[in-house]
Amino acid sequence: MAFGDQYAKWRVDTEKVPGACGLSGVMSRDGKRFGGDVIIESMRVLHDRGNGLGGGFAGYGIYPDYRDHYAMHIMFEDAAGRALCEELLEASLEIDVGEELPTRAHPGIIDAPDLRRYFVKPRREVVAAEAIEPDDFMVKLVMKINKTVPGTFVFSSGRNMGVFKAVGFAEDVGEFFKLPEYDGYIWTGHGRFPTNTPGWWGGAHPFNILDWTVVHNGEISSYGINKRYLEMFGYECTLLTDTEVMAYLFDLLVRKHKLPLELACRVIAAPFWKDIDYEGKTERHDLDEALRITYASALVNGPFAVVIGFSRGMVGLNDRIKLRPLVAAYKDDLLYVSSEESAIRQVCPRPDRVWAPNAGQPVIGELRGDV
């Protein structure tokens, strides 16, 4: 079956892809880079939380030599899609490197599409002509490719980071992409257990926009309105998967609306009115009330545990009544979050502190200095 058909079928069959999943994230708050084997080993413990229909990773700091370029990881099902896509890229981008994404043969990973990466910068005159920021230009370009180019899907498009994902178990996916050969200061991983769809490489986590990545366990019951809210700001949910809205919401709230991360989390997993009422006549109350009134449609409802990655940090967040597991730990400058404590202890046997974050309370790790 041609990829185009498969994508079309995937789109028809699915609106959202419900499912349980396993996820982990590790970050060095000092920005020290470490190999991708850590996240693979953590995910290996969570094997049973996935069903082999999707696994993936995001690494930050993995392309220091191209830190100012947008690194585009793209999958192509056929040559025609690739030709069309590359034509689009060449029309508006300076492509300094275009090469195959390194992989190795792996018994757990079959039917790989053509996987390539490009280190690019938007052409100055193109950005100037459209009078938009380079970041916004990249968002538009990625959405255009994903929506219009058959058999083509952009895994990631951020700077000094990349997303690696495939149909298979997470640990196999990590080995397939040779992640132990990369060094990064943040790694997140995901093993998927979709309940109603054939696996599709593009449908695995993490989902990405610019440098935001999301790995997600859960089902966003408010998806329909979150999607329609995002559409008002020009985001198009092309993947028809609920996880995508999480990435776009963070992009909207933090990058565009300039909300601090902590408050973006307070929008997405909003406090209950009874708790806001309890704050009395305080600045805190007015702020919380304003956030809930203004961003009612950005409240993400339904069970979720997510790990959000971005170039300056990592956030673990649960839904407002904690319907999915999430555990966090500190060890020196390292922050760990995972679906299960075992997956943390596998790679960090004696953490300084381990705890289960409260419902709706974000665990935020931010870089202390430059990387």
Next chain:
Amino acid sequence: MMPGNMVTSEFQVMVDQEKCRKCKRCVLNCGFGTLEFKDRVIPDSSKCVACHRCVVFCPEEAITVTRNPLAFSEHASWAVDRRKDVWKQAESSGMLLTGMGNDLPWLNVFDHLLIDACQVTNPSIDPLREPMELRTFLGRKPDRVEVEPGDGGYRLNTTVGNNIKLDVPMMFSGMSYGSVSLNVHKALALAAEKLGTVMNTGEGGLHEELYPLADHIIVQCASGRFGVHSEYLNKGVAVEIKVGQGAKPGIGGHLPGEKIGREVSSTRMIPIGTDALSPAPHHDIYSIEDLRQLIYAIKEATGYKPVSVKIATVHNVAAIASGIARAGADIIYLDGFRGGTGASPAVIRDHVGIPLEIALAVVDQQLRSEGIRNWVSIIAAGGIRSSADVAKAIALGADAVGIGTAALIAMGCRLCQKCYTGNCSWGIATQKPELTGRLDPDWGAERLVNLINAWALELKEVLGALGVNAIESLRGNRERLRSLGLDEMTTEILDVKPAGR
């Protein structure tokens, strides 16, 4: 000899003379003069409207009202009612008047929408054990929130502006004092206060006795400007400009002089006994730019209280709503073609306008596609019969719903559709003192509170089944609706998927 009246009785009233103890309560209770006492109770079935007042109040259960079994020769195109209409008009040469909402069997879209629920992959939530939030804010919302670092946290740097806070996403629709009795207004206002929601005055002004409850009242300014003065505008939590009404889009109103007694007269600010005529258009609003001027005149007069604009759902409703939002309204009140009225020509009530469900879907989508959905709140009204309708309306995109007919039914209305006669035996749509006294405002309020609380409970149960715990996660979330038995185009316009997809 030619017959005077060819219209045969719709109902038959039968009094079981064995059971009847001749207490005459039925005779006193009938507002329509159907029952007379001449050594026993004698009914005149031709006057009966099936309002059941006599049936409910007969202590012996001696009265039955049945449909007149008189057989008519069958004719598929000429339903009996159509024939009767022709007889009535051939006799009177007048417009056929009616009350309440459209009673023709048009497709009811609500009845073709199904709600989702959680199974396995996400847990449903038990509203008895977990918080379930219905709080709703009506009015313009900012595009974004700006903050600055404050002491130990962040300080709000954005003004949200005036919003009306509702504890439930339901309010009482505008029904004017004049078309309904003062006791109805009192019951609605008392209930609104208890429920943490609002009632709407309708176009007949606000009686001074209700001023203490004005924090739960939206005051209306309609084309007749009845009862509109500075204090009135400033009393309510918001001002509504009524452009149109679902039961009679495009036409005005007429409250006959016999309903304009002393109290109605002083509230409406017109002489006793004069007809209260509401022009079809506002004569200061002939276009959208005029509406903008009135909206801002009212805002200036009220210290920028939210301004609502009420329109009937007509064919081009999406573009009209967009214009209203851009004219500066904070709330758009959509009154569907099933919306009620005290009096309307039947031809208008039954054939003009489009269903609320469809209008709501296209208005919400239009405002979203223009990126201005947060400028206004949408109230959906005209045909809301149950908590299921409330849930579906909210999923289609309404911020809250307006409840009129259901509120009257809660207080005894039997939907006889004779509001325009002023004979309402239940004391609702009448100004006759002997009838209005029948409705105790506290009793009415209690029933309204019961009804809305029951619907709120059911709404929470629906949210729980959907696996969400805040009403905003259902609002506009059409992904949780499926259509069944609707044509493809209607399904597409509603932007829902058919069941099975």
